[in-house]
Amino acid sequence: MEYSIGEFSRLTNLGIHTLRYYEHEHLITPGRNSSNRRCYTDKDLAWIEFIKRLKDTGMPIKEIQHYSELRAEGEPTLSERIQILISHRKALNEQIDQLQEHMKKLDEKIKFYQCEIENATRE
Amino acid sequence: MEYSIGEFSRLTNLGIHTLRYYEHEHLITPGRNSSNRRCYTDKDLAWIEFIKRLKDTGMPIKEIQHYSELRAEGEPTLSERIQILISHRKALNEQIDQLQEHMKKLDEKIKFYQCEIENATRE
DNA sequence: TCTTGACATAGAGTTTACTCTACATTGTAT
DNA sequence: ATACAATGTAGAGTAAACTCTATGTCAAGA
Numbered sequence: 001m002e003y004s005i006g007e008f009s010r011l012t013n014l015g016i017h018t019l020r021y022y023e024h025e026h027l028i029t030p031g032r033n034s035s036n037r038r039c040y041t042d043k044d045l046a047w048i049e050f051i052k053r054l055k056d057t058g059m060p061i062k063e064i065q066h067y068s069e070l071r072a073e074g075e076p077t078l079s080e081r082i083q084i085l086i087s088h089r090k091a092l093n094e095q096i097d098q099l100q101e102h103m104k105k106l107d108e109k110i111k112f113y114q115c116e117i118e119n120a121t122r123e
Numbered sequence: 124m125e126y127s128i129g130e131f132s133r134l135t136n137l138g139i140h141t142l143r144y145y146e147h148e149h150l151i152t153p154g155r156n157s158s159n160r161r162c163y164t165d166k167d168l169a170w171i172e173f174i175k176r177l178k179d180t181g182m183p184i185k186e187i188q189h190y191s192e193l194r195a196e197g198e199p200t201l202s203e204r205i206q207i208l209i210s211h212r213k214a215l216n217e218q219i220d221q222l223q224e225h226m227k228k229l230d231e232k233i234k235f236y237q238c239e240i241e242n243a244t245r246e
Numbered sequence: 247t248c249t250t251g252a253c254a255t256a257g258a259g260t261t262t263a264c265t266c267t268a269c270a271t272t273g274t275a276t
Numbered sequence: 277a278t279a280c281a282a283t284g285t286a287g288a289g290t291a292a293a294c295t296c297t298a299t300g301t302c303a304a305g306a
Contacts, residue, residue, distance in 0.1 A: 006252065016253090017295050025293095035302065037253060050232070057225045061293065075243070082236045089229055096222050099215065102180045106212055109173070113205045120198070129282065139283085140265050148263095158272060160283060184263065247306100254301070260294085271284070276277100 001042055005030075008040040012048050025061055027051055027068050057092050124165055128153075131163040135171050148184055150174055150191050180215050 008030075009016045022028050023038075028048060030038040054064050067084055070077035131153075132139045145151050146161075151171060153161040177187050190207055193200040 004252075005254095015295075018293085020255090021294060035253090037302095053225050053228060055293095057222060057229070078236060078240060078243075082233060082240070085229060085233050085236070089226070089233065092222065092226055092229065096219060096226065099180060099219050099222070102176050103212070103215055103219065105176060106180070106208060106215065110205060110208050110212065113201060113208070117201060117205070120201075127282080128284095138265075141263085143284090144264060158283090160272085178263095249306085250304090252302090255299085257297085259296070262292090264290085266289070267287085269285090271282100273282080274280090276279085 003040040003045075005038045005040070008038075008044070008048075011045060012052075014048070014052075022048075022051070025065055027061070027064055029072070054088070057088070058095060059088060126163040126168075128161045128163070131161075131167070131171075134168060135175070137171070137175075145171075145174070148188055150184070150187055152195070177211070180211070181218060182211060 003011060005016055005019055009019060012019070014022075019028075019038075023030065028044060028051070030040045030044055033039050051064055051068075054067070055061075063084075067081060070081050070084075126134060128139050128142055132142060135142070137145075142151075142161075146153065151167060151174070153163045153167055156162050174187055174191075177190070178184075186207075190204060193204050193207075
C-alpha cells in the first residue's frame, strides 16, 4: 500500500508539517509520484513507528538522524546500529530505574501529606 | 544553615542563572539579607529537590509554578496539592509502563538484528 | 471552465526551559 | 584605598522540536 502525506499523517498521528520537517531532517525519505507528491509505504510506516519509539524514550532528533543515515547506508552499518541500540537500551534502563525511584519518593510524600490531613481533621 | 546563591547552586547542581529564573517564575522565594542578597535555607534545599523530582518526572514548569503557589498559601490548599500529586503519580505510572513496553520492543529489535548479523557471518 | 481541496516549497514564528550579557553594587583580601 | 570576586537586575539570546504562513501547483468534481 502507498499513502499520501494526508493519509500517512492520520495513520501515524503526526501532523503533516511534522512529517515534512522529519523529511527535511533526513529521518525519512518517502518516494514521489509523477506529480512530485510524497508516496509513503508500509515500510515507511514501520520505520516512523520506530522513530516515535526512539523519540518517546528520549533520543534527540539529531541522534535519530544519525541512525537514519546509517540505516540508509544499509547492511554495512548494521553492527554500528546495533551498538547504538544497545547503548540506548542501557540509557532507557537507567531512565526507568530513576523514574521508579521518583515514584517511591512521590508515594512517600503523598502518604505524609495524607497523614497531615488526618491529623488536621482529628483536631 | 543559610546559603548564598553560589553555595546553593553547588548544593543543588542548578546554575545560578537557573535559580534566579526559578525565582522569577515563582517556583522558589528565598529570603534576602540586609544587602539584598538571596539567603537560601535547608527548607529551600528540600523544596528545590522536590521541584527537581517533579521536573524529572515530566511536570512542566507552569504546573510546578501552580503547585508552588498553592504551597505558598499553606495548609488550606493541602488537599488540592495531594490531588495534584496523586494525579501526577498516575501519569508517572503510565509513563513507566510505556517505557517498559518500549524497552520490550527495543529488545526484540536488537535480537532480530543480532540474528541478521549471525546469518550474514555464516554465509 | 471554474472552483475547491490536497499537496508543494521556503521561510517565519512559537514554546519551553534555560543561559548569557551588560552593567551596577557590595563584601573581602591586600 | 583599591582591586576583584560574588552578587544584583533587566533583558537578549539559544536550542530543540515543532507549527504555521505565504504562495504556488495540480487533479477532480459541479
